Amino acid sequence: MGSGQWMVEKRSGLENDSFLNEHETAPESGCLSIIVLGASGDLAKKKTFPALYHLYRQGFLHSNEVHIFGYARTKISDDELRDRIRGYLGKEAEVVSKFLQLIKYVSGSYDTEDGFQLLDKEVLQHEVSKNSAEGSSRRLFYLALPPSVYPTVCRMIRKCCMNKWGLKTYIPDWHNWMPQYYAQPSLDLLMVENLHIFADLGGWTRIVIEKPFGKDLESAENLSHHIGELFEEAQLFRIDHYLGKELVQNLLVLRFANRFFLPLWNRDNISNVQIVFRENFGTEGRGGYFDEYGIIRDIIQNHLLQILCLVAMEKPVSLKPEYIRDEKVKVLQSVLPIRDEDVVLGQYEGYRDDPTVPDQSNTPTFATVVLRIHNERWEGVPFILKAGKALNSSKAEIRVQFKDVPGDIFQCQKQGRNEFVIRLQPSEAMYMKLTVKQPGLEMSTVQSELDLSYMQRYQGVPIPEAYERLILDTIRGDQQHFVRRDELKAAWEIFTPLLHRIDNGELKPKEYQPGSRGPVEADELLAKAGYVQTHGYIWIPPTL
Numbered sequence: 088m089g090s091g092q093w094m095v096e097k098r099s100g101l102e103n104d105s106f107l108n109e110h111e112t113a114p115e116s117g118c119l120s121i122i123v124l125g126a127s128g129d130l131a132k133k134k135t136f137p138a139l140y141h142l143y144r145q146g147f148l149h150s151n152e153v154h155i156f157g158y159a160r161t162k163i164s165d166d167e168l169r170d171r172i173r174g175y176l177g178k179e180a181e182v183v184s185k186f187l188q189l190i191k192y193v194s195g196s197y198d199t200e201d202g203f204q205l206l207d208k209e210v211l212q213h214e215v216s217k218n219s220a221e222g223s224s225r226r227l228f229y230l231a232l233p234p235s236v237y238p239t240v241c242r243m244i245r246k247c248c249m250n251k252w253g254l255k256t257y258i259p260d261w262h263n264w265m266p267q268y269y270a271q272p273s274l275d276l277l278m279v280e281n282l283h284i285f286a287d288l289g290g291w292t293r294i295v296i297e298k299p300f301g302k303d304l305e306s307a308e309n310l311s312h313h314i315g316e317l318f319e320e321a322q323l324f325r326i327d328h329y330l331g332k333e334l335v336q337n338l339l340v341l342r343f344a345n346r347f348f349l350p351l352w353n354r355d356n357i358s359n360v361q362i363v364f365r366e367n368f369g370t371e372g373r374g375g376y377f378d379e380y381g382i383i384r385d386i387i388q389n390h391l392l393q394i395l396c397l398v399a400m401e402k403p404v405s406l407k408p409e410y411i412r413d414e415k416v417k418v419l420q421s422v423l424p425i426r427d428e429d430v431v432l433g434q435y436e437g438y439r440d441d442p443t444v445p446d447q448s449n450t451p452t453f454a455t456v457v458l459r460i461h462n463e464r465w466e467g468v469p470f471i472l473k474a475g476k477a478l479n480s481s482k483a484e485i486r487v488q489f490k491d492v493p494g495d496i497f498q499c500q501k502q503g504r505n506e507f508v509i510r511l512q513p514s515e516a517m518y519m520k521l522t523v524k525q526p527g528l529e530m531s532t533v534q535s536e537l538d539l540s541y542m543q544r545y546q547g548v549p550i551p552e553a554y555e556r557l558i559l560d561t562i563r564g565d566q567q568h569f570v571r572r573d574e575l576k577a578a579w580e581i582f583t584p585l586l587h588r589i590d591n592g593e594l595k596p597k598e599y600q601p602g603s604r605g606p607v608e609a610d611e612l613l614a615k616a617g618y619v620q621t622h623g624y625i626w627i628p629p630t631l
């Protein structure tokens with residue numbers, strides 16, 4: 088169904104976005120308003136606005152149809168907001184200043200209607216100024232806010248700021264008894280003899296929510312329930328920015344578009360899988376936030392678990408977002424309860440010196456957790472999720488270690504196992520550690536690698552920032568790389584019992600030196616889980 092047409096159909100409720108998704112016909116034009124709530128904050132400044140800038144610079148956002156609104160309580164002018172974010176954009180002064188002109192700032196509270204009514208008025212004014220066909224305007228709300236205010240903010244958006252469905256043009260007789268514009272919920276008023284009439288003019292309202300989505304199963308479910316009463320799932324984009332990273336997006340291609348991985352990707356061949364996140368700095372100014380959450384909620388329950396899903400899931404029926412997310416949910420539901428002996432927690436020395444962190448804090452800044460998947464493909468293969476702050480390096484990678492070669496006639500086992508490593512950052516790469524003949528006259532073996540280093544192989548090809556890609560997906564209505572409600576629930580089901588035990592002080596983190604590998608017990612757990620470290624071989628990212 089194309090833009091500008093009316094449709095009369097028997098239907099039970101308002102399902103505009105789901106309907107469009109189902110038919111995949113949402114037009115990609117029309118007035119677009121992007122509203123960044125929490126515009127004065129850290130994420131907005133460092134990630135959201137720069138991502139929007141890059142989309143603009145590359146021509147994905149057009150100045151003739153897009154306008155960006157910042158909203159927060161802080162009382163600043165448009166120019167003050169622009170000055171705050173200017174330094175985080177780019178070096179092309181002219182493009183930057185054109186982009187900044189698209190931004191307007193509205194100040195208001197998060198829990199009263201007047202601010203949101205003002206915001207709505209500004210957005211509407213922009214839509215009218217662009218001669219947007221009534222009903223075709225698109226409103227994207229990005230919640231760069233602490234989760235505590237999500238419920239009230241969502242309520243306010245629902246009440247005051249939904250995309251307007253213009254009726255005047257299309258039902259000339261009706262506008263005499265209706266206000267000129269109707270927000271979506273009012274469409275129920277259009278029920279005539281059990282027929283609902285609605286416009287499919289490509290307009291929508293979508294909400295992007297930042298993690299953390301709750302603190303445990305119960306709080307996450309409450310949040311989902313609350314927001315679910317206001318918006319349909321198809322309107323909700325729960326962002327996990329690791330899903331926007333280039334090599335995370337490559338996982339399904341690697342696994343399902345390459346014949347040689349298909350027969351190997353299972354318990355018969357793979358000994359263990361490690362998914363690792365390391366940062367060489369501490370909580371740095373975010374101690375207050377971090378202490379409430381800890382490394383499991385901050386990194387493992389979301390970023391690393393999402394990666395585990397993509398590594399372990401079965402092939403989806405097709406690339407339709409719902410098929411992919413169905414498979415992810417199945418993997419999560421197959422994860423066995425976590426055993427205490429499969430966990431090592433750490434806290435770096437000096438973490439509690441931060442004045443915003445309580446002196447007695449039990450919050451882990453490091454954790455290794457071994458997950459076990461109870462299904463035909465993965466029974467017996469440990470998935471080791473490891474994350475830590477203030478370690479000796481910064482990187483994120485997936486390391487798939489294969490089993491020993493049976494009947495080792497070269498006696499090369501001591502040199503190390505085959506590994507397939509996907510390096511997410513820095514220096515995106517994937518390499519396969521394999522044993523080869525040492526070049527020369529002797530018949531001896533050595534570990535080497537097949538290396539696909541992106542910087543070398545794709546010279547001059549820019550790798551988009553995760554947020555850039557995910558915001559574009561939101562505008563396009565593609566939910567493949569966003570977390571669905573049941574996925575979130577299944578993820579919390581895995582970690583909630585462990586988190587409660589940590590919160591209650593039943594499990595204590597071990598102290599480790601900043602700049603170290605973390606607690607030594609973590610390496611012992613790795614060895615116990617079956618990981619065999621290769622000695623004497625180090626992969627070095629190639630330089631140009």
Ligand SMILES: NC(=O)C1=CN([C@@H]2O[C@H](COP(=O)(O)OP(=O)(O)OC[C@H]3O[C@@H](n4cnc5c(N)ncnc54)[C@H](OP(=O)(O)O)[C@@H]3O)[C@@H](O)[C@H]2O)C=CC1
Nearest residue numbers: 125127128129130131159160161231232233234297298299
């Ligand atoms: N910063 C980061 O790198 C990352 C952040 N996130 C998530 O993104 C969201 C935003 O993060 P971030 O920008 O760091 O957060 P901030 O603490 O900077 O908060 C954003 C804005 O929200 C308002 N705000 C802050 N505290 C409160 C409060 N208690 N009640 C109401 N409003 C408040 C402030 O605006 P004002 O007072 O002007 O209204 C502030 O500028 C969070 O959910 C966070 O977990 C996710 C990944 C990374």
Ligand SMILES: O=C1O[C@H](COP(=O)(O)O)[C@@H](O)[C@H](O)[C@H]1O
Nearest residue numbers: 328329366385386390483512553
């Ligand atoms: O979500 C988060 O991610 C960052 C790390 O993101 P990256 O893209 O730089 O790897 C982490 O520092 C932060 O604690 C966490 O909230």
